[in-house]
Amino acid sequence: MNKQIKQILKDVYLIDQSLKVHEDALIKIIQKLLRSKPESKIDERFVQELRIKIVERIKLLNNIKPQTNMFNTLFNKKLTYALGGIVVVACVLIITNLSQENGKLAINNLGENAFGELSFSQQVQDPEATGRGGESFAGQDIGMVSPEMVNYNFIYTGDDFELSDGQITVYKTLKGDSLNRALSSITKNINLDVLDLNKFQNLKIGNVEISEDRDFGYNIYIDSRQNSLSINMNWEKWPREEFDVSAEMLADEELLSIADRFLSEYSINMDMYEKGEVMNIEGGIRGAERLGVIYENVSIIYPLKIDNQIVYDQGGQKYGMNVSVNLRHKRVANVYGIIINAFESSQYAKETNKDKIITFAENGGLFKSYIYPDTTRTLDLELGTPEISLVRMWMPSENKMDTAEILVPSLVFPVITEISEQTYFYRTNIVVPLVGELLDQFDMPVPVSRTFE
Amino acid sequence: MLDEKVNKDNFDQFYDKYINKIFNFIYYKTHHKETAEDLTSETFIKALNKLDMFNENKGSFSTWIYQIARNTVIDFYRTKKDSINIEDVWDLSTDEDILRDLDTAKRLEDVKEYLKTLKSEQREIVILRVWEEMSYKEISEAMGKSEASCKMAFSRTIKILKEKMPLSVFLTMLLF
Numbered sequence: 001m002n003k004q005i006k007q008i009l010k011d012v013y014l015i016d017q018s019l020k021v022h023e024d025a026l027i028k029i030i031q032k033l034l035r036s037k038p039e040s041k042i043d044e045r046f047v048q049e050l051r052i053k054i055v056e057r058i059k060l061l062n063n064i065k066p067q068t069n070m071f072n073t074l075f076n077k078k079l080t081y082a083l084g085g086i087v088v089v090a091c092v093l094i095i096t097n098l099s100q101e102n103g104k105l106a107i108n109n110l111g112e113n114a115f116g117e118l119s120f121s122q123q124v125q126d127p128e129a130t131g132r133g134g135e136s137f138a139g140q141d142i143g144m145v146s147p148e149m150v151n152y153n154f155i156y157t158g159d160d161f162e163l164s165d166g167q168i169t170v171y172k173t174l175k176g177d178s179l180n181r182a183l184s185s186i187t188k189n190i191n192l193d194v195l196d197l198n199k200f201q202n203l204k205i206g207n208v209e210i211s212e213d214r215d216f217g218y219n220i221y222i223d224s225r226q227n228s229l230s231i232n233m234n235w236e237k238w239p240r241e242e243f244d245v246s247a248e249m250l251a252d253e254e255l256l257s258i259a260d261r262f263l264s265e266y267s268i269n270m271d272m273y274e275k276g277e278v279m280n281i282e283g284g285i286r287g288a289e290r291l292g293v294i295y296e297n298v299s300i301i302y303p304l305k306i307d308n309q310i311v312y313d314q315g316g317q318k319y320g321m322n323v324s325v326n327l328r329h330k331r332v333a334n335v336y337g338i339i340i341n342a343f344e345s346s347q348y349a350k351e352t353n354k355d356k357i358i359t360f361a362e363n364g365g366l367f368k369s370y371i372y373p374d375t376t377r378t379l380d381l382e383l384g385t386p387e388i389s390l391v392r393m394w395m396p397s398e399n400k401m402d403t404a405e406i407l408v409p410s411l412v413f414p415v416i417t418e419i420s421e422q423t424y425f426y427r428t429n430i431v432v433p434l435v436g437e438l439l440d441q442f443d444m445p446v447p448v449s450r451t452f453e
Numbered sequence: 454m455l456d457e458k459v460n461k462d463n464f465d466q467f468y469d470k471y472i473n474k475i476f477n478f479i480y481y482k483t484h485h486k487e488t489a490e491d492l493t494s495e496t497f498i499k500a501l502n503k504l505d506m507f508n509e510n511k512g513s514f515s516t517w518i519y520q521i522a523r524n525t526v527i528d529f530y531r532t533k534k535d536s537i538n539i540e541d542v543w544d545l546s547t548d549e550d551i552l553r554d555l556d557t558a559k560r561l562e563d564v565k566e567y568l569k570t571l572k573s574e575q576r577e578i579v580i581l582r583v584w585e586e587m588s589y590k591e592i593s594e595a596m597g598k599s600e601a602s603c604k605m606a607f608s609r610t611i612k613i614l615k616e617k618m619p620l621s622v623f624l625t626m627l628l629f
Contacts, residue, residue: 004586008582008583011589012607014604015605015608016609019608022615026615029611029614029615029618030583030611033564033579033583034583034584035560036564037560037583037584038480038484038554038556038557038561038584039556039557039560040476040477040480040481040486040489042472042476042477043486043490046490050468050493050494050497051468051469051472054464054468054497054498054501057498057501057502058464061461061501
């Protein structure tokens with residue numbers, strides 16, 4: 001009798017001692033139940049995607065509420081309209097200016113090693129990059145451990161490739177304060193009867209939300225602290241969702257057409273993005289469609305392109321502007337990641353040791369998968385010939401108080417082995433940075449899985 | 454261990470803690486992976502949207518999220534079948550037009566007839582104790598009941614199963 005059955009019976013006898021005479025039958029019942037236990041396999045991709053959806057929703061909810069409260073408590077209705085008008089006019093001007101600045105992406109070259117020693121930040125990460133709310137994740141796979149214990153063995157089977165000597169260009173995102181300054185100029189035009197704002201000095205507006213008051217309207221959210229701009233469905237103006245009513249899955253062409261039309265209608269500058277791609281998430285949307293699973297939104301990624309190089313995140317997924325199309329209403333629901341930054345660039349020594357790079361890739365790249373010491377199942381995954389792209393990373397900022405985003409030239413190795421639906425591996429690429437000093441920092445032992453709650 | 458009160462800013466930590474548990478809970482009530490994913494998504498989105506309504510004085514977050522999951526499953530089947538007597542997939546006959554994972558259906562072949570005869574609450578307590586290996590404290594939180602009543606309910610349910618399961622079920626085990 002195993003420990004679990006013993007404990008179950010011990011608890012049962014505490015309630016009803018008379019059952020003890022039937023112990024043999026009870027053991028068999030519990031054993032039978034245990035053997036009948038269904039294998040509930042949660043898909044790591046599903047966990048990750050739902051987490052992203054929740055984090056985005058949290059952002060949205062946090063953005064909406066303070067604004068509503070502030071307007072309700074501080075200002076009367078008339079004043080709100082007046083202030084809103086000023087903000088809208090100013091924001092139109094700001095966004096127009098930003099678009100003009102970024103029509104040709106502003107990149108200021110600072111020469112060699114201008115960002116100092118490149119070091120990977122382990123303290124503060126962009127939550128969106130890991131989906132784990134800013135926790136440290138260096139050297140490990142993205143948090144969720146597969147319920148099925150499989151060790152992954154990467155094997156490079158691509159062609160031979162050349163790595164010439166020389167330098168490569170690393171880009172650093174300039175948060176800057178252009179957005180902040182532009183927004184803050186609004187304050188000069190605000191005249192409140194109850195308070196003289198002009199008496200305050202060096203005022204800055206942290207964020208602004210503009211709501212569109214029409215059916216299927218949007219909220220435009222500008223966060224000058226994070227230098228981010230997003231467009232979200234205005235929940236108050238969209239029909240209430242009923243989760244049990246089916247939505248029709250759309251063909252990729254239609255999804256892309258809806259997204260493209262929206263971007264064109266709102267004059268979003270597309271010069272720095274590649275064409276949109278429907279994100280094939282959650283084990284394949286089309287496969288799920290066959291099984292009758294309903295998705296509310298489908299995401300389309302417009303990969304960011306800088307100096308003709310596609311930008312990836314550290315997990316090997318393309319990074320850029322994300323447009324989410326609502327299937328039920330065949331409309332764009334949200335747009336995230338509209339790039340409004342300028343960049344600095346600097347040249348660094350290139351890693352040229354091909355064997356070192358391939359070994360790094362075969363160890364899982366930037367995200368090393370866990371090794372399960374007790375499992376017997378190993379899956380061989382072939383890596384194809386890499387391409388040079390940029391990968392979004394973070395390093396401590398100069399004041400060490402937060403992090404700076406850098407885009408590092410890296411080799412992106414495609415995982416070419418076809419993955420069956422039964423496995424939980426979802427990475428499509430393995431990323432290896434081409435800056436030697438970064439490569440050395442990441443070259444740490446592959447983590448061994450521990451039992452955890 | 455999450456001791457702090459749940460709010461929008463730390464909801465993701467609660468998500469990390471409960472996602473597997475809620476998925477399993479729903480899976481055992483649906484027997485279909487994609488349906489379980491769909492209803493798990495719905496559960497967490499509903500919880501987040503209604504977070505302002507959560508009152509920790511009335512119960513733990515655990516009780517609350519399990520209740521949302523339970524209701525979400527009930528709503529799913531009741532809407533589909535237009536019946537008020539269905540709580541989960543166990544209440545449907547196997548020949549009904551509902552998606553089930555083949556492997557799970559096969560595994561449950563020997564016990565489903567007996568588990569089906571239990572009340573939904575009895576079935577839930579057996580599943581949480583035996584399949585999910587949850588302690589009575591965890592079960593009591595998930596079900597919003599006292600530990601003592603959960604222990605009592607489990608004991609009674611095992612007794613019922615002992616009376617209902619025929620000898621033939623046990624004899625098949627000898628073949629393993």
